[in-house]
Amino acid sequence: MVDAVDVTYRRSFRNSRRRGGDAPGNAGCTSMRKVILVGAVMLTLLTLVTSGAALGAAKLKAEYKLTTNVANETAWGRGAVKFAELAKEYTGGAVNIKVYPNAVLVGGDQMRQAEMVQSGAIDFMLNSTINISPMIGEFNVFALPFLFPSYEAVDAAVNSPASEKLFKVLEKYNMVGLGWGENGFRELTNNVRPITTPDDLKGLKIRVTVPIYVDIMRALGANPIAMNWGEVFTSLQQRVIDGQENPVVGIIIPTKIYEVQKYLTNWHYSYDALVLAVNKNVWESFPADIQQQLRRAATDAMKWQVDISRQGLKEGNDFLSSKGMVVTDLTPQQLAAFREKTKSVYDKWAEKVGPDIVKAFEDAMAGVK
Numbered sequence: 001m002v003d004a005v006d007v008t009y010r011r012s013f014r015n016s017r018r019r020g021g022d023a024p025g026n027a028g029c030t031s032m033r034k035v036i037l038v039g040a041v042m043l044t045l046l047t048l049v050t051s052g053a054a055l056g057a058a059k060l061k062a063e064y065k066l067t068t069n070v071a072n073e074t075a076w077g078r079g080a081v082k083f084a085e086l087a088k089e090y091t092g093g094a095v096n097i098k099v100y101p102n103a104v105l106v107g108g109d110q111m112r113q114a115e116m117v118q119s120g121a122i123d124f125m126l127n128s129t130i131n132i133s134p135m136i137g138e139f140n141v142f143a144l145p146f147l148f149p150s151y152e153a154v155d156a157a158v159n160s161p162a163s164e165k166l167f168k169v170l171e172k173y174n175m176v177g178l179g180w181g182e183n184g185f186r187e188l189t190n191n192v193r194p195i196t197t198p199d200d201l202k203g204l205k206i207r208v209t210v211p212i213y214v215d216i217m218r219a220l221g222a223n224p225i226a227m228n229w230g231e232v233f234t235s236l237q238q239r240v241i242d243g244q245e246n247p248v249v250g251i252i253i254p255t256k257i258y259e260v261q262k263y264l265t266n267w268h269y270s271y272d273a274l275v276l277a278v279n280k281n282v283w284e285s286f287p288a289d290i291q292q293q294l295r296r297a298a299t300d301a302m303k304w305q306v307d308i309s310r311q312g313l314k315e316g317n318d319f320l321s322s323k324g325m326v327v328t329d330l331t332p333q334q335l336a337a338f339r340e341k342t343k344s345v346y347d348k349w350a351e352k353v354g355p356d357i358v359k360a361f362e363d364a365m366a367g368v369k
């Protein structure tokens with residue numbers, strides 16, 4: 001409709017220029033033209049007004065794509081599916097979001113998901129901050145070694161202006177943050193021996209994702225190997241790598257990592273948050289009422305998602321023991337040794353993240369154990 005109006009306008013603009021000004025003594029012709037022009041403008045306005053109601057609806061796509069890095073059976077994947085369901089329900093069926101799991105839209109290259117949402121090739125993502133961090137350095141903050149002592153500390157930071165700072169940065173990359181979900185505290189599994197001291201990690205080939213984790217593993221004496229998530233299970237099975245790190249309830253249980261790993265160490269060394277975000281142009285193409293409903297869907301879905309990723313943590317560890325894994329919980333003294341060894345990595349990456357963001361996180365957690 002807008003295009004047609006535009007064409008009409010351009011055509012009459014072109015014609016009037018081609019015709020040039022009226023010759024002297026041609027006044028009658030001029031007023032006739034004025035009447036026609038005014039009529040055309042009125043018609044244009046009328047068309048715009050009557051089509052106004054349908055304008056927003058006409059802009060909606062038949063399908064919006066949402067990418068995740070994992071299977072829909074994980075707590076993360078279930079959160080994405082929940083958001084799609086609520087988005088449809090709350091917008092009365094107007095917004096149809098399809099979840100594409102396992103990084104299928106990027107051929108398994110998990111770090112490319114954020115770029116694709118930035119460019120608009122993908123509309124939405126429910127993505128780990130880890131997978132965003134190579135593109136946006138500030139997002140490394142969550143991965144700082146031993147930053148978060150507990151879930152209470154995580155909640156204090158995520159529900160504070162500290163996390164809003166990250167959404168502001170996201171906007172510079174043409175994306176709008178809609179909510180925070182949770183992959184969880186990342187715990188260590190391997191096939192060689194129980195890990196209770198940094199020395200136990202010496203020489204073990206541990207799969208990691210991003211440079212900050214490479215630095216952490218090196219500081220602890222391990223041999224880090226960067227690899228996409230899609231290759232991890234087979235690589236563990238074939239013993240190309242000795243271990244990996246991921247959340248217990250979020251990933252290790254639903255993806256059956258226990259079938260190919262013998263030892264688990266709960267060390268909470270790094271917290272993995274999820275970001276629900278949308279391409280900014282796509283976001284701005286939605287009328288205000290749809291935006292409001294999508295925000296509501298995001299809030300409700302992410303609250304639900306965080307709940308399910310925390311459910312059954314204790315039972316989860318019991319389940320892993322029943323599957324033959326040796327589960328080790330570290331004492332505060334044992335943890336201190338790991339923290340000490342990775343202190344220099346914390347300092348190096350806090351600098352890269354930006355001192356104001358790190359301080360905002362530390363302030364938000366001050367006094368929370």
Ligand code: X2X
Pocket residue numbers: 069070110128130131183209228229245246251
């Ligand atoms: O690659 C991983 O380890 C995973 C699934 O946790 C992320 O996408 C960050």
